[in-house]
Amino acid sequence: MADARPPVAGAPGGCCTDDPTLRGVEDLLADVLGDLAATVPVAVAPSADPAGVLGLVLAEDVRATAPLPGFDNAAMDGYAVDHRDVADATPDAPVTLPVVGAVAAGSGGAPPRVARGRAVRIMTGARMPPGATAVVPWESTDRGSARVEVHHGVDEGRHVRRTGEDVACGDLVVAAGTTLRARHLGVLAALDVRTVRVHPAPRVAVVATGSELQPAGEPLRPDGIRDSGATLVGASVVEAGGVVVATRTVPDDPAALEQALAEVAPLADLVVTTGGVSEGDHDVVRLTLAGRGSMWFGRIAMQPGKPQGFGRLEAGGPLLCCLPGNPVASFTSFHVLVRPALARLRGASVAWPTSSAVLATDLDSPADRLQLVRATLEHGDDLPRVTPGGTASHMVGALARSDVLVVVPVGVTRLSAGATVTVLRIDPEPL
Ligand SMILES: Nc1nc2c(c(=O)[nH]1)N[C@H]1C(S)=C(S)[C@@H](COP(=O)(O)OP(=O)(O)OC[C@H]3O[C@@H](n4cnc5c(N)ncnc54)[C@H](O)[C@@H]3O)O[C@H]1N2
Numbered sequence: 001m002a003d004a005r006p007p008v009a010g011a012p013g014g015c016c017t018d019d020p021t022l023r024g025v026e027d028l029l030a031d032v033l034g035d036l037a038a039t040v041p042v043a044v045a046p047s048a049d050p051a052g053v054l055g056l057v058l059a060e061d062v063r064a065t066a067p068l069p070g071f072d073n074a075a076m077d078g079y080a081v082d083h084r085d086v087a088d089a090t091p092d093a094p095v096t097l098p099v100v101g102a103v104a105a106g107s108g109g110a111p112p113r114v115a116r117g118r119a120v121r122i123m124t125g126a127r128m129p130p131g132a133t134a135v136v137p138w139e140s141t142d143r144g145s146a147r148v149e150v151h152h153g154v155d156e157g158r159h160v161r162r163t164g165e166d167v168a169c170g171d172l173v174v175a176a177g178t179t180l181r182a183r184h185l186g187v188l189a190a191l192d193v194r195t196v197r198v199h200p201a202p203r204v205a206v207v208a209t210g211s212e213l214q215p216a217g218e219p220l221r222p223d224g225i226r227d228s229g230a231t232l233v234g235a236s237v238v239e240a241g242g243v244v245v246a247t248r249t250v251p252d253d254p255a256a257l258e259q260a261l262a263e264v265a266p267l268a269d270l271v272v273t274t275g276g277v278s279e280g281d282h283d284v285v286r287l288t289l290a291g292r293g294s295m296w297f298g299r300i301a302m303q304p305g306k307p308q309g310f311g312r313l314e315a316g317g318p319l320l321c322c323l324p325g326n327p328v329a330s331f332t333s334f335h336v337l338v339r340p341a342l343a344r345l346r347g348a349s350v351a352w353p354t355s356s357a358v359l360a361t362d363l364d365s366p367a368d369r370l371q372l373v374r375a376t377l378e379h380g381d382d383l384p385r386v387t388p389g390g391t392a393s394h395m396v397g398a399l400a401r402s403d404v405l406v407v408v409p410v411g412v413t414r415l416s417a418g419a420t421v422t423v424l425r426i427d428p429e430p431l
């Protein structure tokens with residue numbers, strides 16, 4: 001299994017905070033991933049349902065049961081010949097051969113034999129006639145019908161695609177652990193692989209909490225807001241390769257939360273809640289779930305995303321990831337903690353997708369927390385240039401204008417313009 005450590009581990013300043021009340025991000029992530037295993041493989045039909053298979057992780061090696069190409073065939077439109085007959089052909093001294101037949105891709109029947117001194121018209125993809133050792137392309141001939149004048153010789157095997165030169169019988173064509181993309185489905189289709197075993201997409205339920213949250217379209221109360229958190233998290237789940245099986249928005253009411261969890265838990269491998277995990281009088285998730293099962297609630301050394309809760313209400317039940325309510329905090333928490341969990345369930349690498357960039361401006365950071373700074377990215381001379389925004393965790397507008405999160409390790413309080421930094425990619429890898 002790939003490395004589960006966040007990329008900041010071992011960075012200057014380390015991954016641990018001096019504040020004993022703040023838990024290290026790495027420590028919590030290790031616990032989140034602790035007992036998670038990939039979803040139980042199922043058989044799927046890649047050719048029948050390519051859209052449903054794309055992005056899933058293969059659970060078994062697929063080996064070729066036939067060669068590719070399946071038979072020797074022409075790589076060019078032209079004439080199938082015995083190369084020895086045209087060895088001396090030049091534009092000044094062409095070789096003329098009678099054309100004894102024609103063969104095209106899929107034209108059926110046995111291709112006419114190419115005896116010494118004869119040629120057969122052949123189209124790209126057509127089966128090589130017996131006796132032919134090479135193809136002379138149109139461009140090297142007068143394109144004759146009954147007879148052809150060949151102006152250039154060809155070596156043995158020229159413009160012939162050999163049986164098995166791409167894939168030999170028994171070759172490993174797609175390895176277990178591969179995320180299936182179009183290029184993989186292509187070779188599976190070429191080999192007529194009817195079914196493969198994959199890890200099904202993890203099923204995720206999203207439960208947003210907050211008495212202030214109002215559904216789309218409903219007239220807003222003076223202190224009401226729209227539920228952007230459930231959408232942000234639900235869409236992030238899909239981008240991370242999960243499937244959202246249920247979405248609920250509940251008020252800060254323990255009974256409502258209990259009911260929602262009871263409804264969605266049987267449907268899901270993982271439940272993400274938002275809100276209600278910090279210190280407030282109505283922080284319903286923490287107040288209702290703390291102390292139950294293996295649930296842990298506390299504060300981690302991360303900004304945004306300090307208050308968190310993780311665990312299971314009962315053994316065998318779904319993992320609960322209880323993220324803070326501020327939408328940007330739930331989004332960054334998702335990327336740092338939940339996306340790796342989904343990756344583990346998918347059978348994929350849990351490593352954070354990071355790259356390097358050069359800071360366009362100075363950046364300050366608190367010493368005691370890993371900071372994830374919204375930022376925009378543009379082309380640079382060598383590495384991309386990254387311009388940090390801020391970390392205020394209510395700013396969904398600023399989040400929408402951001403491309404990446406700059407990762408500032410614990411212990412680093414200032415990074416100067418021009419410094420090379422790690423950025424966490426928040427958009428999915430293109431499929
Ligand atoms: N005394 C303290 N107060 C707070 C602390 C703290 O350590 N001590 N931590 C702050 C931090 S940091 C965060 S983050 C928030 C997280 O609090 P909760 O998880 O309890 O979230 P709520 O209080 O429910 O909501 C916070 C904020 O986010 C808005 N919100 C919530 N859900 C949604 C949603 N689905 N869509 C849009 N907006 C949402 C909510 O209206 C609040 O404004 O706590 C700080 N407080």
Ligand code: MOO
Pocket residue numbers: 302303304305306307324326329330392393
């Ligand atoms: O950690 Mo909170 O997420 O700063 O706003």
